[in-house]
Amino acid sequence: MNLPHSVAERAQDHVNNDRLQAAIAALARFGGRDDGGVARETLTEIDLASRRHLIDLARALGCEVSIDDCANLFFRRRGSTDLPPVLTGSHGDTQPVGGKLDGAYGVLAGLEVIAALNDAGITTLRPIDVVAWTNEEGSRFGPGAMGSSAYVEPARLAQYRESLDRNQISFGSALDAALAAVADVPRRPMQQPMAACVELHIEQGPVLERASVPLGVVTGIQAVRWFEVTCTGMAAHAGTTPMDERADAMAAAVGIAQRLYSLAAREATSQLRLTLGRWQVGPNSINTIPGKVTFSVDVRCVDDAVLARFEHTLRTMTQAADWRGSMTVACIFQRAPTLFPDGMLRLIEQACTRASQSPPLRLTSGAFHDAMYLAEHCPTAMIFVPSKGGISHNAAEETAPHELLLGVQALAYTVAALANQ
């Protein structure tokens, strides 16, 4: 790649910290809570108001605003050509109680890059699109990352429209209302070609903080497999049933769970991550032997082969379980690892090094992001900034202001460079 670095450097140098921090504070008022958290689930009244706020911000920066059938919002800064654009941005929705940075930071960073290019008087070769994806969190309507996954494969949208929230409102009807609320914004097709995509996000984990490095180059996203293990025994009286006559579903489940934790400990070097997060116990009474226990297995690794080996062991283990009941394993979700292309990583590494005057850390993302789906569509990569204590999806989510600034500076360099290729 022959990079026009002087333009990228000028863009980076024009990022304005005060404007960035003010923009983050302003968006956080949409759904802001007394504890510093933000409650802005997708397509709620609060989310729609925040979208109007973003549209106004983007238009004030001279952007053309458009929206697609999944209510993904696009803010375009024109280039000197109509070549496929460079995409940046993230999502504007939060968990039921989230922080002010998860998602919002990436969207506002994109708008700050545009402001910086404006200030620097730069016209890029390619257009730059800043996107605010719909429903990344997946907390109101499942699954998550609806907007980005529908963008790269629009056939997904029909099924997403049927998804219901806890009040039995469908995603489809919420979507139609959201689109009707911005009737002044022209519709644009999905699945349009992109030159590249860069997403800036908080890490949501402790790796950067632990290493005392302010910027991370994300090399990819872990593979994941989700299972549900169901142990079916016989509910019976805790006092009257002798131990050797029991079909205790909890004793069986605990036995398997303990062996899975041991297995994960033995896989420490492969960085396998194991979480048994959701448990359903029936009848769940102090003095009744559990008759049925179901627990979830969330297992992740950069190396899909490690997960395949884990799954094999899990299935062998449950089939061989020696007790009076039965045990089943169902795979309920599975995704191969996402590996971002090396050229993108090297460009981001340059951008980060210049911003922070030190080399960034290479790390993988343990969480899913919209970039995971964009990687199926165009060369994609991500930049991380630290999360204090590794905390996210929580009102206590926080990143130091100077680290937020460094992240946007790295993004500005990267986007400007890509937009001139």
Add this chain to the structure above:
Amino acid sequence: MNLPHSVAERAQDHVNNDRLQAAIAALARFGGRDDGGVARETLTEIDLASRRHLIDLARALGCEVSIDDCANLFFRRRGSTDLPPVLTGSHGDTQPVGGKLDGAYGVLAGLEVIAALNDAGITTLRPIDVVAWTNEEGSRFGPGAMGSSAYVEPARLAQYRESLDRNQISFGSALDAALAAVADVPRRPMQQPMAACVELHIEQGPVLERASVPLGVVTGIQAVRWFEVTCTGMAAHAGTTPMDERADAMAAAVGIAQRLYSLAAREATSQLRLTLGRWQVGPNSINTIPGKVTFSVDVRCVDDAVLARFEHTLRTMTQAADWRGSMTVACIFQRAPTLFPDGMLRLIEQACTRASQSPPLRLTSGAFHDAMYLAEHCPTAMIFVPSKGGISHNAAEETAPHELLLGVQALAYTVAALANQ
């Protein structure tokens, strides 16, 4: 003891199988279900209707009916003296879905004993009281065995009255309505002296069936201790949090649970029974590391010293737990073993042997019964008949009719003998 065995034998021989089976079927219609189960929770409309049915039955047998402040119903057959009575009976309420025998069998058996004494033309020295205790099950209002425990210690009633059901109705208001519904029945004081108490009940466990013995002499009721173990870690993202930075409350809980199950296996010879029945997991989400797990420990044994040793090990184990979170153990209930007096056991053994033409089995009760509280008040014991498959608290609860008959025959002998001492 100098027992008037000829009277006891005549009482036993006058037990009428057809009348007994008909009485069981008639009471089972109050709350009867299509699947053969009975839904007659305490002090519901159905339970009040069944109480009226029992009152009518008892009056037809010539009994004097009375009720106490906890709505325990007493049916008295007069003796030739006013010496303290012999008490028999059980409870009329069921679990949300129970069978037709648990409790009901003991009450109807008592009435059948009175009918047999009538048929035999026997007048006993002491009165005989048949009781239907209020709220033995504890499923609608906690705790269980309210009626019998309040009878032996009336001060308990004030607190029981505050107990709320799932519709926020207090036990006190349900009690007042039940008492008002039988305004024709005279009130009697609680805590009155009793000469002895015998309760006939289904085993609710598999021991008699396994031994192919139709009658059991219950030597006592197991000691029990209930604990709540709470593991407090830190909820965090399943994807982004490295294994060595986790404070995974479920991993900690599973580790302790596995060690408790192993401990119980090593105590097999002491017949310790361990149930980890109730689990609460927060936030209980597939992709979030559990931040808090609470589980119940129900541990029972005939030998209280074994439970003391178990508790010591549990506390040591949790204090020594090596992880990033904290762990607490709270004892939420504890009861020493109940040992029935040897004289009562020998009498019941004679009664059972004559009824079934073979020696009964001595066994301990794993379940609580009203007799557990009566044992604090007067010489008490219990007779068990088998439960098919050990099943109870279930529509499938069943005992063979000839075994039900043998149980009442043994009870008639015992009660008649005691009432002539």
